[in-house]
Structures are given as C-alpha cells and as structure tokens.
Amino acid sequence: MLNTLNHAAEPLVSLESVGVHRNGRWLVRGVDFTVRRGEIVTLIGPNGSGKSTSAKAAIGVLKPDEGRVSRIPDLKVGYVPQKLAIDWTLPLTVRRLMTLTGPLAQRDVDAALAAVGMSALAGAEVQHLSGGEFQRALLARAIARKPDLLVLDEPVQGVDFSGELALYDLIKQIRNATGCGILLISHDLHVVMAETDTVICLNGHVCCRGTPQAVSQSPEYMRLFGARAAQTIALYSHHHDHTHLPDGRVQHADGSITDHCHAEDGHHDHRHGVLHGVGEERPHVHGPDCGHLHQQERGHGHGHGLPVAEETTGLPNLKGGEDRA
Numbered sequence: 001m002l003n004t005l006n007h008a009a010e011p012l013v014s015l016e017s018v019g020v021h022r023n024g025r026w027l028v029r030g031v032d033f034t035v036r037r038g039e040i041v042t043l044i045g046p047n048g049s050g051k052s053t054s055a056k057a058a059i060g061v062l063k064p065d066e067g068r069v070s071r072i073p074d075l076k077v078g079y080v081p082q083k084l085a086i087d088w089t090l091p092l093t094v095r096r097l098m099t100l101t102g103p104l105a106q107r108d109v110d111a112a113l114a115a116v117g118m119s120a121l122a123g124a125e126v127q128h129l130s131g132g133e134f135q136r137a138l139l140a141r142a143i144a145r146k147p148d149l150l151v152l153d154e155p156v157q158g159v160d161f162s163g164e165l166a167l168y169d170l171i172k173q174i175r176n177a178t179g180c181g182i183l184l185i186s187h188d189l190h191v192v193m194a195e196t197d198t199v200i201c202l203n204g205h206v207c208c209r210g211t212p213q214a215v216s217q218s219p220e221y222m223r224l225f226g227a228r229a230a231q232t233i234a235l236y237s238h239h240h241d242h243t244h245l246p247d248g249r250v251q252h253a254d255g256s257i258t259d260h261c262h263a264e265d266g267h268h269d270h271r272h273g274v275l276h277g278v279g280e281e282r283p284h285v286h287g288p289d290c291g292h293l294h295q296q297e298r299g300h301g302h303g304h305g306l307p308v309a310e311e312t313t314g315l316p317n318l319k320g321g322e323d324r325a
C-alpha cells in the first residue's frame with residue numbers, strides 16, 4: 001500500500017550527515033533523512049532552522065559542504081519553492097505559468113490542471129487567484145512533468161484552514177495516484193499532514209524525528225475540527241529539554257545558551273519523537289514563550305507587492321547521481 005511506510009520502497013534521495021556552510025557559518029549540519037517512493041516526509045522547525053536549505057540540498061539546488069546526498073539516476077523533481085521570482089506587473093495566465101520554465105505538451109498541461117481542479121481557471125490571470133488557487137496552480141506546474149519526487153516548500157501558505165485541508169487531500173491524491181515521494185516543508189511545528197510517514201524536526205540539525213499520531217481516533221479533536229480535519233491532519237507533539245530562543249539560539253535545561261542544539265553536546269535527554277494523541281498528557285508543548293512556535297505567515301507569498309524572491313519557478317529534471325562534499 002502506498003500510504004503505509006514501506007521500507008522496501010525505493011529510496012529516491014538520501015542525505016547522510018549533510019552540512020551546508022555559507023558566509024562563515026553552518027546553516028545545517030548532520031542532517032540525515034531518506035525519501036522513498038510513495039513516502040511523505042515532512043520537515044518542521046522554527047524560522048531559519050534549515051528546512052529549505054535541507055530540501056535544496058536533497059534535490060541538488062545547494063551543494064553540501066560535508067556529508068553525502070544520494071539520488072536515483074535521472075531523478076525527476078517537481079519543486080514548489082516558498083517564494084517565486086515573478087514580475088507581477090506583467091499579465092500571466094495560469095496556462096502560461098505552467099510552461100514558464102520549459103515546454104510541456106498541451107495534454108500534460110491540461111491533465112495537470114484537471115488533477116488539481118484548476119481546468120476552469122486555465123485562462124485566469126495568476127495575480128487574481130486566491131491563495132489556495134495559486135498553490136494549486138503551482139502544484140499543477142510541479143506535477144505536470146510527472147516527477148518521482150515532489151518537493152513542496154510550505155504549500156499551504158496563504159491558505160485558510162479549509163483550503164489547507166483541501167490541499168493536503170490533493171497532495172495525498174497525487175501521491176496515491178502517481179506513487180511519487182513527497183518532501184513537504186510545513187509552516188506549523190505541531191500540525192502536519194496526517195499521511196506523513198516521517199516528521200523531521202530541524203533546528204540547524206535534526207532535533208527529533210518520528211511518525212505523527214493520527215488524530216482521527218481522538219473524540220476531542222473530532223469535536224473541534226470535524227471528521228474531515230481529523231483524517232487530513234495530525235498532531236506532531238515532541239518534548240525538547242531545551243528552549244529555542246527567538247534569535248535562533250538555544251537555551252538548555254542547565255541555563256547555558258548555545259548557537260545550536262547538537263545531539264552530542266551532552267545537553268539533551270532527547271525524549272524526541274514521543275508522540276501523543278490529543279487527549280493524552282503532553283510533557284511539553286512549545287509555545288510562544290519558548291520561541292518554538294512557527295509564526296504562521298499567512299500572506300499569499302505572491303503578487304500584491306510582496307517581496308520577490310531569490311528562487312526560480314522551476315527546476316529542470318535533475319540528473320541523478322551523488323554529490324559528495
């Protein structure tokens with residue numbers, strides 16, 4: 001079954017002790033994870049914790065300075081970056097967005113738009129789309145080239161709660177229909193897509209990892225958000241013995257402060273990956289006081305005078321192989 005973690009499934013990409021060093025500092029270090037065919041891996045972590053950097057290292061956009069990234073030969077990646085470099089003063093239709101960075105057969109464009117429920121909006125101007133529609137258009141663009149691996153950097157940004165559920169449903173459908181692997185970056189530290197096989201919490205390194213506890217069994221949650229939400233999203237609750245300060249530094253239980261929390265530095269008891277259902281007692285949930293709650297940036301991230309980003313809107317098929325620093 002596709003929606004069950006299957007260790008026999010083919011690993012599409014594996015990171016081993018990956019570190020990325022820029023401008024005299026390590027952006028991430030010691031990052032390990034694998035995404036297999038049919039698997040959903042979600043990266044969470046506070047702002048600046050290295051989620052995008054790790055994803056970019058996985059797909060070869062960034063070359064690691066240490067460690068190793070292995071990819072299957074001719075890995076096809078569909079990438080939806082967090083931000084897009086689009087000139088919003090020029091008219092751009094959804095259909096044109098699909099082929100902005102490379103040609104696509106008309107039937108592939110039509111099939112991708114149909115798959116995300118955007119056929120009727122093919123001729124619409126991108127800057128007039130709602131947040132949810134825009135994310136669907138980006139998803140269509142990413143799946144049109146039938147990727148082995150779909151990398152989605154905060155795909156529910158600018159989308160309200162019901163739109164978020166709909167997008168997660170859509171991502172699940174895409175995974176079920178195509179069997180691609182999915183690397184998802186989540187803006188939320190505690191709520192992840194229920195279908196997630198592995199959650200990886202980053203803070204410059206892998207803080208903890210585990211499976212989300214599906215909340216569908218929890219009556220409290222069902223009462224609060226309804227059955228559909230319970231099937232679509234899950235809670236990822238994790239206990240850290242340290243506090244992530246707003247400036248990215250880490251305060252440990254003994255009061256000492258370090259730039260990062262390294263698993264080997266003796267500060268941790270790391271009861272990580274301990275996952276709790278909604279009704280269970282949780283030893284610690286990060287709140288605003290510990291600086292570990294992701295700010296939910298609900299801006300559209302596109303158009304409307306929002307900042308233009310460094311990213312490109314597309315990624316050509318990556319050649320497989322290995323990068324070794």
Ligand SMILES: Nc1ncnc2c1ncn2[C@@H]1O[C@H](COP(=O)(O)OP(=O)(O)OP(=O)(O)O)[C@@H](O)[C@H]1O
Pocket residue numbers: 022023027045046047048049050051052053054082
């Ligand atoms: N090319 C680069 N050169 C130097 N520093 C960088 C570069 N790219 C990212 N950084 C820095 O690396 C850190 C990690 O950034 P990254 O975008 O990976 O974090 P993130 O977890 O995805 O954050 P967010 O949730 O805010 O999107 C940040 O402090 C960022 O400023």
